[in-house]
Amino acid sequence: MDFLNALTDAQRQAAQHPFADPRRLQWTYLPGARPGVPLLGLPAAARKAAHRLLASVLTRHAFAQAVTVMAMEEVIDLDEGGRRGRHSDDYYLAVFGDPASPAWAWRFEGHHLSVTTTYVDGRRVVGPVFIGARPVSVLYGTAPVIRPxxxxxxxxxxxxxxxxxxxxxxxxxxxxxxxxxxxxxxxxxxxxxxxxxxxxxxxxxxxxxxxxxxxxxxxxxxxxxxxxxxxxxxxxxxxxxxxxxxxxxxxxxxxxxxxxxxxxxxxxxxxxxxxxxxxxxxxxxxxxxxxx
Incomplete structure:
Protein backbone atom coordinates (compact mmCIF):
# COMPACT_ATOMS: atom_id res chain seq x y z
CA MET A 1 0.00 0.00 0.00
CA ASP A 2 1.45 3.37 -1.04
CA PHE A 3 0.28 5.05 2.16
CA LEU A 4 2.07 2.67 4.53
CA ASN A 5 5.19 2.70 2.36
CA ALA A 6 5.33 6.51 2.61
CA LEU A 7 5.46 6.47 6.42
CA THR A 8 8.39 6.38 8.80
CA ASP A 9 8.66 3.38 11.10
CA ALA A 10 7.13 5.37 13.98
CA GLN A 11 4.28 6.65 11.83
CA ARG A 12 3.60 3.18 10.49
CA GLN A 13 3.45 1.81 14.03
CA ALA A 14 0.82 4.45 14.87
CA ALA A 15 -1.13 3.81 11.68
CA GLN A 16 -1.27 0.00 11.53
CA HIS A 17 -3.12 -2.23 13.98
CA PRO A 18 -4.16 -5.90 14.01
CA PHE A 19 -7.32 -6.76 12.11
CA ALA A 20 -8.71 -8.26 15.33
CA ASP A 21 -8.25 -4.96 17.19
CA PRO A 22 -11.72 -4.11 18.60
CA ARG A 23 -11.18 -0.49 17.59
CA ARG A 24 -11.72 -1.55 13.97
CA LEU A 25 -15.44 -1.57 14.78
CA GLN A 26 -15.38 1.57 16.93
CA TRP A 27 -15.99 4.59 14.77
CA THR A 28 -17.09 8.14 15.58
CA TYR A 29 -17.88 11.41 13.85
CA LEU A 30 -17.06 13.51 16.91
CA PRO A 31 -13.81 15.50 17.26
CA GLY A 32 -10.92 13.98 19.20
CA ALA A 33 -8.04 11.55 18.88
CA ARG A 34 -8.65 8.10 17.39
CA PRO A 35 -6.65 5.11 16.18
CA GLY A 36 -4.29 5.76 13.32
CA VAL A 37 -1.80 8.39 12.31
CA PRO A 38 -2.93 12.03 11.95
CA LEU A 39 -2.43 13.91 8.71
CA LEU A 40 -0.73 16.63 10.74
CA GLY A 41 3.01 16.19 10.45
CA LEU A 42 2.97 13.68 7.61
CA PRO A 43 5.30 14.28 4.66
CA ALA A 44 3.67 15.42 1.45
CA ALA A 45 3.89 11.97 -0.18
CA ALA A 46 2.09 10.30 2.73
CA ARG A 47 -0.61 12.98 2.88
CA LYS A 48 -1.22 12.62 -0.83
CA ALA A 49 -1.36 8.83 -0.53
CA ALA A 50 -3.91 9.18 2.29
CA HIS A 51 -6.11 11.39 0.11
CA ARG A 52 -5.71 9.03 -2.85
CA LEU A 53 -6.80 6.11 -0.69
CA LEU A 54 -9.93 7.99 0.36
CA ALA A 55 -10.60 8.92 -3.27
CA SER A 56 -10.25 5.27 -4.31
CA VAL A 57 -13.69 4.49 -2.84
CA LEU A 58 -15.42 7.86 -3.21
CA THR A 59 -16.61 9.41 -6.43
CA ARG A 60 -15.13 12.77 -7.42
CA HIS A 61 -18.01 14.85 -6.06
CA ALA A 62 -18.06 12.95 -2.76
CA PHE A 63 -14.31 13.37 -2.40
CA ALA A 64 -14.85 17.11 -2.93
CA GLN A 65 -17.47 17.05 -0.16
CA ALA A 66 -15.03 15.23 2.11
CA VAL A 67 -12.14 17.65 1.66
CA THR A 68 -14.57 20.58 2.03
CA VAL A 69 -15.70 19.17 5.37
CA MET A 70 -12.07 18.92 6.44
CA ALA A 71 -11.40 22.52 5.41
CA MET A 72 -14.52 23.68 7.29
CA GLU A 73 -12.75 22.81 10.55
CA GLU A 74 -10.85 26.05 10.08
CA VAL A 75 -14.13 27.96 9.78
CA ILE A 76 -15.47 26.33 12.94
CA ASP A 77 -12.20 27.19 14.70
CA LEU A 78 -12.53 30.80 13.58
CA ASP A 79 -16.11 30.96 14.84
CA GLU A 80 -15.02 29.50 18.19
CA GLY A 81 -12.11 31.90 18.56
CA GLY A 82 -9.68 28.99 18.54
CA ARG A 83 -10.89 27.70 21.90
CA ARG A 84 -10.83 24.03 20.90
CA GLY A 85 -7.83 24.14 18.60
CA ARG A 86 -9.60 22.64 15.60
CA HIS A 87 -7.63 22.38 12.36
CA SER A 88 -8.03 20.88 8.91
CA ASP A 89 -5.28 18.29 9.49
CA ASP A 90 -7.04 16.72 12.48
CA TYR A 91 -7.96 13.61 10.49
CA TYR A 92 -6.56 10.13 10.98
CA LEU A 93 -5.93 7.15 8.76
CA ALA A 94 -5.84 3.74 10.43
CA VAL A 95 -5.04 0.42 8.76
CA PHE A 96 -6.26 -2.77 10.40
CA GLY A 97 -4.41 -5.88 9.32
CA ASP A 98 -1.94 -6.43 6.50
CA PRO A 99 -2.96 -5.42 2.96
CA ALA A 100 -1.29 -8.64 1.77
CA SER A 101 -3.57 -10.80 3.94
CA PRO A 102 -7.05 -12.12 3.01
CA ALA A 103 -8.79 -9.66 5.37
CA TRP A 104 -7.81 -6.10 6.17
CA ALA A 105 -9.41 -2.67 6.47
CA TRP A 106 -8.74 1.03 6.65
CA ARG A 107 -10.61 3.99 8.08
CA PHE A 108 -10.21 7.68 7.24
CA GLU A 109 -11.79 9.65 10.04
CA GLY A 110 -12.10 12.89 11.94
CA HIS A 111 -14.78 15.39 12.91
CA HIS A 112 -17.77 15.07 10.54
CA LEU A 113 -16.06 12.54 8.28
CA SER A 114 -15.71 8.78 8.62
CA VAL A 115 -15.18 6.26 5.83
CA THR A 116 -14.39 2.60 6.52
CA THR A 117 -13.42 0.12 3.81
CA THR A 118 -13.00 -3.60 4.46
CA TYR A 119 -11.37 -6.07 2.08
CA VAL A 120 -11.96 -9.82 2.26
CA ASP A 121 -10.62 -12.24 -0.34
CA GLY A 122 -10.21 -9.46 -2.88
CA ARG A 123 -13.74 -8.11 -2.40
CA ARG A 124 -14.54 -4.91 -0.56
CA VAL A 125 -17.39 -3.17 1.19
CA VAL A 126 -17.50 0.50 2.18
CA GLY A 127 -19.43 1.39 5.31
CA PRO A 128 -20.18 3.24 7.46
CA VAL A 129 -19.89 6.43 5.39
CA PHE A 130 -20.53 9.60 7.37
CA ILE A 131 -20.36 13.21 6.13
CA GLY A 132 -21.45 16.14 8.28
CA ALA A 133 -21.45 19.90 7.89
CA ARG A 134 -21.16 22.77 10.35
CA PRO A 135 -22.26 25.27 9.34
CA VAL A 136 -24.56 23.83 6.70
CA SER A 137 -23.89 26.93 4.61
CA VAL A 138 -21.60 29.93 4.58
CA LEU A 139 -23.45 32.92 3.19
CA TYR A 140 -22.51 36.16 1.48
CA GLY A 141 -25.65 38.11 2.24
CA THR A 142 -28.33 35.60 1.32
CA ALA A 143 -26.23 33.76 -1.27
CA PRO A 144 -24.48 30.53 -0.27
CA VAL A 145 -20.72 30.59 -0.82
CA ILE A 146 -20.11 27.09 0.55
CA ARG A 147 -22.79 24.48 1.15
CA PRO A 148 -21.33 20.98 1.61
Missing part, protein backbone atom coordinates in the same frame (compact mmCIF):
# COMPACT_ATOMS: atom_id res chain seq x y z
CA UNK A 149 -24.62 19.01 1.63
CA UNK A 150 -27.04 20.85 -0.71
CA UNK A 151 -28.82 18.01 -2.51
CA UNK A 152 -29.18 16.04 0.69
CA UNK A 153 -31.58 18.73 1.94
CA UNK A 154 -33.10 20.13 -1.26
CA UNK A 155 -34.17 16.82 -2.79
CA UNK A 156 -35.73 15.71 0.50
CA UNK A 157 -37.82 18.89 0.59
CA UNK A 158 -38.80 18.42 -3.04
CA UNK A 159 -39.90 14.89 -2.22
CA UNK A 160 -42.02 16.12 0.69
CA UNK A 161 -43.67 18.67 -1.58
CA UNK A 162 -44.47 15.96 -4.13
CA UNK A 163 -46.36 13.79 -1.63
CA UNK A 164 -50.12 13.80 -1.43
CA UNK A 165 -51.62 14.74 1.96
CA UNK A 166 -52.29 11.05 2.67
CA UNK A 167 -48.75 10.06 1.76
CA UNK A 168 -47.30 12.88 3.83
CA UNK A 169 -49.30 11.78 6.86
CA UNK A 170 -47.49 8.42 6.62
CA UNK A 171 -44.08 9.88 5.79
CA UNK A 172 -44.00 12.38 8.68
CA UNK A 173 -43.49 10.03 11.62
CA UNK A 174 -42.88 12.64 14.34
CA UNK A 175 -43.59 16.35 14.74
CA UNK A 176 -40.22 16.76 16.49
CA UNK A 177 -36.88 15.84 14.97
CA UNK A 178 -34.39 13.81 17.05
CA UNK A 179 -31.27 15.55 18.32
CA UNK A 180 -29.04 13.45 16.05
CA UNK A 181 -29.08 10.47 13.70
CA UNK A 182 -30.72 7.59 15.54
CA UNK A 183 -28.09 4.99 14.66
CA UNK A 184 -25.33 7.16 16.13
CA UNK A 185 -21.97 5.40 16.02
CA UNK A 186 -23.40 1.90 16.46
CA UNK A 187 -21.37 -0.98 15.08
CA UNK A 188 -24.46 -2.69 13.66
CA UNK A 189 -27.74 -1.25 12.43
CA UNK A 190 -31.14 -2.74 11.74
CA UNK A 191 -34.29 -1.35 10.20
CA UNK A 192 -35.68 1.71 11.96
CA UNK A 193 -39.37 1.94 12.76
CA UNK A 194 -41.68 3.21 11.49
CA UNK A 195 -40.39 3.04 7.93
CA UNK A 196 -42.58 5.87 6.67
CA UNK A 197 -44.03 5.88 3.19
CA UNK A 198 -42.89 3.20 0.77
CA UNK A 199 -41.75 3.90 -2.79
CA UNK A 200 -44.17 1.30 -4.10
CA UNK A 201 -47.06 3.45 -2.83
CA UNK A 202 -45.87 6.68 -4.45
CA UNK A 203 -46.70 8.24 -7.78
CA UNK A 204 -44.12 8.49 -10.52
CA UNK A 205 -42.81 11.97 -9.59
CA UNK A 206 -42.42 11.27 -5.88
CA UNK A 207 -40.96 7.82 -6.50
CA UNK A 208 -38.40 9.31 -8.88
CA UNK A 209 -37.44 11.96 -6.31
CA UNK A 210 -36.99 9.29 -3.63
CA UNK A 211 -34.70 7.31 -5.94
CA UNK A 212 -32.74 10.46 -6.78
CA UNK A 213 -32.34 11.31 -3.09
CA UNK A 214 -31.15 7.80 -2.23
CA UNK A 215 -28.78 7.98 -5.20
CA UNK A 216 -27.15 11.09 -3.73
CA UNK A 217 -25.87 8.83 -0.94
CA UNK A 218 -25.23 5.68 -2.96
CA UNK A 219 -23.40 7.67 -5.63
CA UNK A 220 -20.91 8.85 -3.05
CA UNK A 221 -19.32 5.45 -3.59
CA UNK A 222 -17.38 3.93 -6.45
CA UNK A 223 -19.85 2.07 -8.73
CA UNK A 224 -18.32 -1.29 -7.82
CA UNK A 225 -19.35 -0.95 -4.17
CA UNK A 226 -22.68 0.92 -4.32
CA UNK A 227 -25.67 -0.55 -2.49
CA UNK A 228 -28.78 -1.59 -4.37
CA UNK A 229 -31.68 0.88 -4.35
CA UNK A 230 -34.66 -1.42 -3.92
CA UNK A 231 -37.66 -1.56 -1.59
CA UNK A 232 -37.10 2.05 -0.57
CA UNK A 233 -39.06 3.91 2.09
CA UNK A 234 -38.90 7.50 3.34
CA UNK A 235 -39.63 8.94 6.78
CA UNK A 236 -39.44 12.56 7.97
CA UNK A 237 -39.46 14.02 11.49
CA UNK A 238 -39.81 17.63 12.54
CA UNK A 239 -41.39 20.69 10.94
CA UNK A 240 -41.19 21.10 7.18
CA UNK A 241 -40.38 24.83 7.05
CA UNK A 242 -36.80 25.76 6.18
CA UNK A 243 -34.60 26.92 9.02
CA UNK A 244 -36.15 24.59 11.60
CA UNK A 245 -34.66 21.37 12.95
CA UNK A 246 -35.49 18.39 10.75
CA UNK A 247 -34.59 14.77 10.15
CA UNK A 248 -35.26 12.09 7.56
CA UNK A 249 -34.29 8.53 6.80
CA UNK A 250 -34.36 6.30 3.77
CA UNK A 251 -34.32 2.56 4.10
CA UNK A 252 -34.02 -0.21 1.57
CA UNK A 253 -33.10 -3.84 1.16
CA UNK A 254 -29.39 -2.99 1.45
CA UNK A 255 -29.14 0.36 3.20
CA UNK A 256 -30.12 2.73 5.97
CA UNK A 257 -29.63 6.43 5.27
CA UNK A 258 -30.10 9.14 7.88
CA UNK A 259 -29.91 12.92 7.74
CA UNK A 260 -30.34 15.18 10.77
CA UNK A 261 -30.04 18.96 11.00
CA UNK A 262 -31.17 20.08 14.44
CA UNK A 263 -28.10 21.18 16.35
CA UNK A 264 -26.91 24.78 16.73
CA UNK A 265 -30.23 26.18 15.56
CA UNK A 266 -30.50 23.83 12.58
CA UNK A 267 -27.14 24.92 11.15
CA UNK A 268 -25.33 21.65 11.86
CA UNK A 269 -26.10 18.59 9.71
CA UNK A 270 -25.15 14.93 10.01
CA UNK A 271 -25.64 12.39 7.22
CA UNK A 272 -24.75 8.72 7.09
CA UNK A 273 -25.00 5.70 4.82
CA UNK A 274 -25.10 2.34 6.60
CA UNK A 275 -25.15 -1.19 5.21
CA UNK A 276 -27.17 -3.45 7.56
CA UNK A 277 -25.34 -6.70 8.09
CA UNK A 278 -22.52 -5.64 5.75
CA UNK A 279 -20.81 -2.71 7.48
CA UNK A 280 -17.21 -3.42 8.46
CA UNK A 281 -17.24 -6.37 6.07
CA UNK A 282 -19.51 -8.47 8.29
CA UNK A 283 -21.13 -10.40 5.44
CA UNK A 284 -17.85 -10.90 3.59
CA UNK A 285 -16.15 -12.15 6.73
CA UNK A 286 -18.97 -14.60 7.46
CA UNK A 287 -18.67 -16.00 3.94
CA UNK A 288 -14.89 -16.23 4.31
CA UNK A 289 -15.21 -18.15 7.58
CA UNK A 290 -17.79 -20.53 6.15
CA UNK A 291 -15.47 -21.37 3.26
CA UNK A 292 -12.53 -21.78 5.60
Missing amino acids: LPLEEDLARALLAALTPAQRSIAVVDATAPDDILTGDATEVTELSPPGVRAADLGHTARDLLTRLASVYADRLDPAVRPALSDLSFAWAGPTARGLGHYYRIQGADLVIEYDNTQDGATHAHSVLRRPGADFGATLLAEHLSRS
